[in-house]
Amino acid sequence: MTEKIISDPKLLRRCSRCVMPETQESIVFDEAGVCSTCRNLEIKEKLNWINKGREFVDLLENYRGKYFYDCIIPFSGGEDSTFTVLALVKKFGLRPLVVSYDHHMYRPTVLRNAERTIKRLGVDFFKFSTNWQLVKKLMRVSLERKGDIYWYQHSGIFAFPMHVAVKFNVPLVIWGEPSSEYTSYYGYDETEEVDERRFNMFVNLGITAEDMIGFLNDNMITMNDLQFHAFPSRDKLKAINCRSICLGSYESWDVKKQVEIIKSELDWECDFVEGVPPEYNYEKIEDMMQGVQDYLKFIKRGYGRMSHLASIDIRNGRLKREEALNLLEKWEGLRPASLDVFLYWLNISEKEFNDIASRHAVKPWKHDFNKTKRGEELPDQKFWSRD
Ligand SMILES: [Zn+2]
Structure with a gap:
């Protein structure tokens, strides 16, 4: 019997409620096809x-x-x-x-x-x-x-x-x-x-x-x-x-509400993040290599940060599953511009990086580098230290 291989993220099995795929670590689907995180969040709503x-x-x-x-x-x-x-x-x-x-x-x-x-x-x-x-x-x-x-x-x-x-x-x-x-x-x-x-x-x-x-x-x-x-x-x-x-x-967690609070109380500034649309400009803005980490996750598991953020929004009733799937198609799996900086720091070629990353793929996923498109460079990347 030949093993199933999937190179199109649309073909991965996903939670019937959010969009998390079968390749996420620790995920389990129940008889209704709902993932363990969605079920966990139902408990959150019932807590006192x-x-x-x-x-x-x-x-x-x-x-x-x-x-x-x-x-x-x-x-x-x-x-x-x-x-x-x-x-x-x-x-x-x-x-x-x-x-x-x-x-x-x-x-x-x-x-x-x-x-x-x-x-x-x-x-x-x-x-x-x-x-x-x-x-x-x-x-x-x-x-x-x-x-x-x-x-x-x-x-x-x-x-x-x-x-x-x-x-x-x-x-x-x-x-x-x-x-x-x-x-x-x-x-x-x-x-x-x-x-x-x-x-x-x-x-x-x-x-x-x-x-x-x-x-x-x-x-x-x-x-x-x-x-x-x-x-x-x-x-x-x-x-x-x-x-x-x-x-x-101890306090019900709601990132979007919290962002509004820190913006108004502390003038907290948002920023662009690779691999997600500008409306998600509040999450994981801290790290230069966030795009590389998310790209690695995509090469290994066929999903990135967009799946994670869209799933949170679906669970909070802020996004429809259909819209989420469209966002995934547009934003996930882009080759981040920040990878150039990473390759420079480590003095390795992109082929070497791709080969190493591919070795860690989680079945049934297999990334197709021929279909990979390049993402846009972040406005601050030119200021990052090359030391
Ligand atoms: Zn789910």
């Missing part, structure tokens, strides 16, 4: 958010004024973390330490957003970056092993704030959006603790920092260089009684 909000206020009282800071808020300047900082400072009156894992990929608009937010809200700010020369090596290994360039970002973004919690003895870490908003690793009815279990389940791509040292095969690179890409030990987190939670587990 008033009780959840009270639970959150009670929880905060265990920490308020008892430590050097009331909590740590991981922050990028994107919509999710900007809304979280605004809410925790203004609505809940917390005194946070805002912590940023600066991955070297922040675009000019998001840097302006971050600075404005930090200054206007009057909060302490702590920022860290991994050695850029090492980052380039980590992107190469991550691309080869997983068809995803961002092991260093996934691990650094989630591990670094936990190290800061341990070092400053601040036992409460508050993130924004819960993953149950867009995947089904966690149900909306369970509390999503942003802990080591979650880190190993889907954040670190199944590669620990120790594994990475082995893959790099370079005597000069040790765990000292990658310490902030490993989750702090259980003993250390237990010693401070650390909790790591999502605001979105």
Whole structure:
């Protein structure tokens, strides 16, 4: 029997309610053809958010004024973390330490957003970056092993704030959006603790920092260089009684409404993003290589960010499934202009990139490079550092 191969995204099996395809990680369809994330979001609507909000206020009282800071808020300047900082400072009156894992990929608009937010809200700010020369090596290994360039970002973004919690003895870490908003690793009815279990389940791509040292095969690179890409030990987190939670587990999450709030309260600026129409100019605006990551996802799985964003809008009753499918056809799978910058940084050819990415394709998908069209260059790309 020959195996089924699909190179046309229209032929992938998709959820009968949203547009997520069979190739998404962790997706399951029920008898009605509805995906696990859509079912999860039905639970969200039935939850008693008033009780959840009270639970959150009670929880905060265990920490308020008892430590050097009331909590740590991981922050990028994107919509999710900007809304979280605004809410925790203004609505809940917390005194946070805002912590940023600066991955070297922040675009000019998001840097302006971050600075404005930090200054206007009057909060302490702590920022860290991994050695850029090492980052380039980590992107190469991550691309080869997983068809995803961002092991260093996934691990650094989630591990670094936990190290800061341990070092400053601040036992409460508050993130924004819960993953149950867009995947089904966690149900909306369970509390999503942003802990080591979650880190190993889907954040670190199944590669620990120790594994990475082995893959790099370079005597000069040790765990000292990658310490902030490993989750702090259980003993250390237990010693401070650390909790790591999502605001979105206690307040119903609605990105579009939140964007309106941060625009009016903090003059937060939107920006263009590769592979999505301008009306989605609020999501994932922070990262220069977002287009490359989404393109890699398309090569591997036949879908990109448009499927994800359109699905959220369908579930919120803001978009019809038919319209979503039209958007997918127009926007998904474009070869991003930012790939030129990535290839330059890593000093590899496009053919090599395509070959590596193709090795990670998820059945039944097989990307057809002959049909790939080039996307438009972002207005700020010409200002990005080529170092
Ligand atoms: Zn669905």
